[in-house]
Amino acid sequence: xSVESVILLVxxxxxxxxxxxxxxxxxxxxxxxxRQLDSALGMGMAVTFVLTISSVVTWFxxxxxxxxxxxxxxxxxxxxxxxxxxxxxxxxxxxxxxxxLYKTLGxxxxxxxxxxxxxxxxxxxxxxxxxxxxxxxxxxxxxLGFTLALILMAGVRERLEExxxxxxxxxxxxxxxxxxxxxxxxxxxxxxxxx
Amino acid sequence: xxxxxxxxxxxxxxxxxxTRLRVPLVMWVVSATLxxxxxxxxxxxxxxxxxxxxxxxxxxxxxELAITLLLRRPQTVSDGSAFLTGLLVACNMPATGWGVLPLxxxxxxxxxxxxxxxxxxxxxxxxxxxxxxxxxxxxxxxxLPAMTGGWAGSPAFDVVSSATPLNLLKFQSxxxxxxxxxxxxxxxxxxxxxxxxxxxxxxxxxCIGEISAAAxxxxxxxxxxxxxxxxxxxxxxxxxxxxxxxxxxxxxxxxQAPSFFTGDPLYHVLSGGLMLGAFYMATDWVTTPVSFxxxxxFALGCGILTVLIRLTGSNxxxxxxxxxxxxxxxxxxxxxxxxxxxxxxxxxxx
Amino acid sequence: xxxxxxxxxxxxxxxxxxxxPHYLYIPLQxxxxxxxxxxxxxxxxxxxxxxxxxxxxxxxxxIHTPLPGKVIAVQDHVTxxxxxxxxxxxxxxxxxxxxxxVSRQTDAWKSLSRDEIISRMKEHGLVGMGGATFPMHVKxxxxxxxxxxxxxxxxxxxxxxxxxxxxxxxxxGEDLVTGIEIALKALGVxxxxxxxxxxxxxxxxxxxxxxxxxxNIEVLVFPVKYPQGAEKxxxxxxxxxxxxxxxxxxxxxxxxxxxxxxxALKEAVVDNxxxxxxxxxxxxxxxxxxGNYKIxxxxxxxxxxxxxxxxxxPARIIIGGPMMGLAQYSDQVPVTKGTSGIxxxxxxxxxxxxxxxxxxxxxxxxxxxxxxVPLLLVSRVELGMDDEAKKHGLLDCIECGCCSAVCxxxxxxxxxxxxxxxxHVAKKREAAGD
Numbered sequence: 001x002s003v004e005s006v007i008l009l010v011x012x013x014x015x016x017x018x019x020x021x022x023x024x025x026x027x028x029x030x031x032x033x034x035r036q037l038d039s040a041l042g043m044g045m046a047v048t049f050v051l052t053i054s055s056v057v058t059w060f061x062x063x064x065x066x067x068x069x070x071x072x073x074x075x076x077x078x079x080x081x082x083x084x085x086x087x088x089x090x091x092x093x094x095x096x097x098x099x100x101l102y103k104t105l106g107x108x109x110x111x112x113x114x115x116x117x118x119x120x121x122x123x124x125x126x127x128x129x130x131x132x133x134x135x136x137x138x139x140x141x142x143x144l145g146f147t148l149a150l151i152l153m154a155g156v157r158e159r160l161e162e163x164x165x166x167x168x169x170x171x172x173x174x175x176x177x178x179x180x181x182x183x184x185x186x187x188x189x190x191x192x193x194x195x
Numbered sequence: 196x197x198x199x200x201x202x203x204x205x206x207x208x209x210x211x212x213x214t215r216l217r218v219p220l221v222m223w224v225v226s227a228t229l230x231x232x233x234x235x236x237x238x239x240x241x242x243x244x245x246x247x248x249x250x251x252x253x254x255x256x257x258x259e260l261a262i263t264l265l266l267r268r269p270q271t272v273s274d275g276s277a278f279l280t281g282l283l284v285a286c287n288m289p290a291t292g293w294g295v296l297p298l299x300x301x302x303x304x305x306x307x308x309x310x311x312x313x314x315x316x317x318x319x320x321x322x323x324x325x326x327x328x329x330x331x332x333x334x335x336x337x338x339l340p341a342m343t344g345g346w347a348g349s350p351a352f353d354v355v356s357s358a359t360p361l362n363l364l365k366f367q368s369x370x371x372x373x374x375x376x377x378x379x380x381x382x383x384x385x386x387x388x389x390x391x392x393x394x395x396x397x398x399x400x401x402c403i404g405e406i407s408a409a410a411x412x413x414x415x416x417x418x419x420x421x422x423x424x425x426x427x428x429x430x431x432x433x434x435x436x437x438x439x440x441x442x443x444x445x446x447x448x449x450x451q452a453p454s455f456f457t458g459d460p461l462y463h464v465l466s467g468g469l470m471l472g473a474f475y476m477a478t479d480w481v482t483t484p485v486s487f488x489x490x491x492x493f494a495l496g497c498g499i500l501t502v503l504i505r506l507t508g509s510n511x512x513x514x515x516x517x518x519x520x521x522x523x524x525x526x527x528x529x530x531x532x533x534x535x536x537x538x539x540x541x542x543x544x545x
Numbered sequence: 546x547x548x549x550x551x552x553x554x555x556x557x558x559x560x561x562x563x564x565x566p567h568y569l570y571i572p573l574q575x576x577x578x579x580x581x582x583x584x585x586x587x588x589x590x591x592x593x594x595x596x597x598x599x600x601x602x603x604x605x606x607x608i609h610t611p612l613p614g615k616v617i618a619v620q621d622h623v624t625x626x627x628x629x630x631x632x633x634x635x636x637x638x639x640x641x642x643x644x645x646x647v648s649r650q651t652d653a654w655k656s657l658s659r660d661e662i663i664s665r666m667k668e669h670g671l672v673g674m675g676g677a678t679f680p681m682h683v684k685x686x687x688x689x690x691x692x693x694x695x696x697x698x699x700x701x702x703x704x705x706x707x708x709x710x711x712x713x714x715x716x717x718g719e720d721l722v723t724g725i726e727i728a729l730k731a732l733g734v735x736x737x738x739x740x741x742x743x744x745x746x747x748x749x750x751x752x753x754x755x756x757x758x759x760x761n762i763e764v765l766v767f768p769v770k771y772p773q774g775a776e777k778x779x780x781x782x783x784x785x786x787x788x789x790x791x792x793x794x795x796x797x798x799x800x801x802x803x804x805x806x807x808x809a810l811k812e813a814v815v816d817n818x819x820x821x822x823x824x825x826x827x828x829x830x831x832x833x834x835x836g837n838y839k840i841x842x843x844x845x846x847x848x849x850x851x852x853x854x855x856x857x858x859p860a861r862i863i864i865g866g867p868m869m870g871l872a873q874y875s876d877q878v879p880v881t882k883g884t885s886g887i888x889x890x891x892x893x894x895x896x897x898x899x900x901x902x903x904x905x906x907x908x909x910x911x912x913x914x915x916x917x918v919p920l921l922l923v924s925r926v927e928l929g930m931d932d933e934a935k936k937h938g939l940l941d942c943i944e945c946g947c948c949s950a951v952c953x954x955x956x957x958x959x960x961x962x963x964x965x966x967x968x969h970v971a972k973k974r975e976a977a978g979d
Contacts, residue, residue: 155525158526184336189508206872211895217955533918537941
């Protein structure tokens with residue numbers, strides 16, 4: 001596994017197979033926390049953090065627990081449990097060890113528990129048969145892609161605040177239209193990296 | 196001495212003199228400068244081009260009218276922005292022979308442009324995405340075969356149909372082997388790549404508004420001289436596209452050893468939608484940064500993305516995607532380029 | 546911005562004395578600060594130069610009558626900036642006394658002390674004549690903690706079309722030099738810079754000739770550009786220093802005075818003549834005889850127009866210049882100490898602008914001399930986000946009008962920013978008072 005393929009994997013996860021804009025995972029926080037740039041950045045960092053760690057942990061759970069005992073059919077439930085527990089645990093640890101980081105990420109961490117992007121990354125790792133390094137890198141790339149999408153969305157939505165949007169479309173509808181248009185634009189990246 | 200009454204006096208806020216440049220004037224002038232390119236396409240590829248253009252413009256204007264009536268907003272058809280959007284949508288439609296491109300494609304593109312990309316966000320000045328490009332991309336994915344097949348040859352000139360200059364580039368780089376037999380790939384790649392002169396004059400298959408670099412260059416220069424369009428975006432966009440295609444263009448070619456600095460920048464600059472994009476799309480006031488520095492960054496981003504998509508993407512043409520992708524980043528770019536406020540050491544608070 | 550090429554130039558029109566009106570309407574508030582108190586009553590006979598309004602408080606100045614006559618009323622009357630201002634109405638009659646009639650060049654003033662000069666300013670009703678009308682004695686009473694190094698004389702017209710300062714320098718150059726010397730003495734500094742614009746070559750040559758043997762007075766010529774005559778822009782051009790945001794020129798050691806104010810200072814100190822008349826540029830496409838007129842303060846615009854004549858039906862009467870002037874609903878407004886110009890436009894030139902949506906062309910940002918982003922400021926003001934607007938520099942706006950003038954969507958940018966400022970002031974008052 002070369003450095004080049006690692007870079008390509010990250011790039012692919014950020015631009016071409018962006019979790020939000022191409023795979024439509026994690027739409028809930030994408031719409032929910034993209035009103036302001038500051039909170040979008042915080043959420044993005046928190047998701048990247050959790051995605052990376054959970055990719056590692058679920059890889060271990062899958063390779064050393066589920067596979068040896070033939071329990072792959074419990075994959076989804078196991079991953080959900082692991083991720084939920086992990087998030088809570090990370091929250092506790094951060095609160096104790098790094099109050100500054102906790103303050104930045106803290107309020108977003110509980111939200112991530114139910115973020116399907118985290119589960120999605122874990123599942124894709126298994127599906128594609130990524131090894132530990134690839135899983136970690138993929139988790140990181142997916143998180144960065146999520147952050148990018150969130151920041152772009154937040155930038156546009158901050159501008160929408162000043163727009164004279166028709167009443168029926170204000171709020172969530174225009175957010176979804178915006179998300180759709182951004183996603184359409186991201187299709188421009190299609191096919192850049194062969195998988 | 197002329198008599199007057201106090202009622203004759205109009206009270207208004209200062210300033211009482213203004214420059215003459217007005218939005219409707221701008222829209223109509225921009226539209227007018229596009230006409231030569233479209234007329235040329237009509238001459239080279241036949242009258243269907245003009246039918247498609249009329250359909251796109253009509254759909255845009257009618258949609259604008261319908262929406263302003265529906266939302267009970269001030270009528271804005273006369274400001275020319277819908278007309279121009281329709282015209283730009285048409286420019287992004289493939290020039291085909293009579294009846295080949297179904298008319299619902301430009302019509303839907305125009306409706307999408309006006310209704311979704313523009314009026315959903317509040318109308319003129321409020322949209323963050325270039326409406327015409329949003330419409331184009333929408334129908335591009337909706338009717339991919341119609342948008343990418345059926346390139347017309349020219350009844351008037353010796354233009355061979357079926358592959359645009361950028362398609363040829365893809366063939367050469369071996370990225371489009373799937374759909375083509377090896378033999379025809381070689382034929383297309385080796386023998387039919389148009390000369391720079393043909394590209395400049397527009398004697399090559401392509402979209403309605405993009406084929407003739409000469410006509411677009413002329414229109415663009417007029418707009419720059421009239422101060423309607425800034426010079427920094429077209430210049431940076433075209434220059435960066437040339438630079439990056441020169442550096443990286445050679446890497447993607449097959450049949451030679453991949454090496455840097457062997458690309459053909461002129462081919463890249465003159466082909467595809469670059470001229471149209473650089474002068475008419477990337478310079479749209481509404482969806483591009485307001486500051487000089489921001490515009491440079493914006494145009495640089497457009498150039499990089501255009502070359503990236505052309506050389507490595509599965510999409511043949513990168514201009515529309517590049518511009519729309521950069522449209523998304525405009526609010527973020529604007530944050531980086533805030534003028535220094537007089538009497539302070541910093542820009543505005545972020 | 547160069548909003549100058551409109552062909553209404555009066556640069557070469559010599560100053561002419563306007564005729565005498567039958568009635569004077571002299572407002573008791575012509576300056577920033579508290580209004581003067583009337584010291585005359587109906588029936589009183591006054592002669593030229595008499596005090597009719599006494600300064601009330603520190604930031605206030607005396608008001609004098611320019612012409613002899615009989616006070617017929619003290620009543621509310623319209624002015625260029627307000628609906629009802631206490632105004633002394635005088636029916637002009639009687640004979641001129643010689644008071645303040647003769648212009649002299651003497652050195653008698655050199656025996657006056659700083660304080661005497663400054664009290665003369667207040668007594669003789671001197672205010673900044675560039676338009677701000679800030680009482681001169683307040684400006685020249687520099688707080689002890691500020692160190693002034695330079696007197697900057699503003700001979701740049703504050704607005705396009707106006708040429709009163711240009712003519713003043715050409716025709717009253719010696720008076721200006723004496724005025725500068727008096728001002729330097731009042732400030733206790735020894736360095737003066739006179740700033741001109743490049744399109745005033747005659748005035749520049751005249752002034753250069755007059756100060757040729759004075760090493761402490763420097764003549765600088767700046768490019769033609771609006772708003773070059775705005776205080777902060779002029780200070781920057783002359784000294785290279787920027788007045789800090791929210792500060793005054795004296796924070797960086799500069800006092801700025803308009804050329805007209807300094808000529809008035811000379812007349813007050815040397816000739817003992819109060820400020821009761823001023824040079825006004827009267828122009829516009831509806832005016833038959835545009836030019837620079839010396840007009841008695843209190844003369845109503847209607848009387849001025851009767852003299853200069855109209856060749857077209859006026860659609861807009863503007864007090865001040867085209868960029869910042871105030872359109873009037875009545876021709877009964879009197880000329881005051883701050884009236885630098887009267888602009889009369891016909892319907893052809895007086896377009897009404899439609900406030901259309903912003904198309905983000907960025908032209909307002911490019912022309913803003915204060916480095917603001919008007920399009921953002923205005924959208925904040927319109928959305929009621931006043932605190933955000935303040936962060937974007939709402940209070941730094943000098944209301945020069947450049948943004949509105951270039952806006953292709955005809956937006957009332959300058960007006961919206963003024964509105965935001967007014968709202969800010971109102972809120973502050975509310976928080977402080979009630």
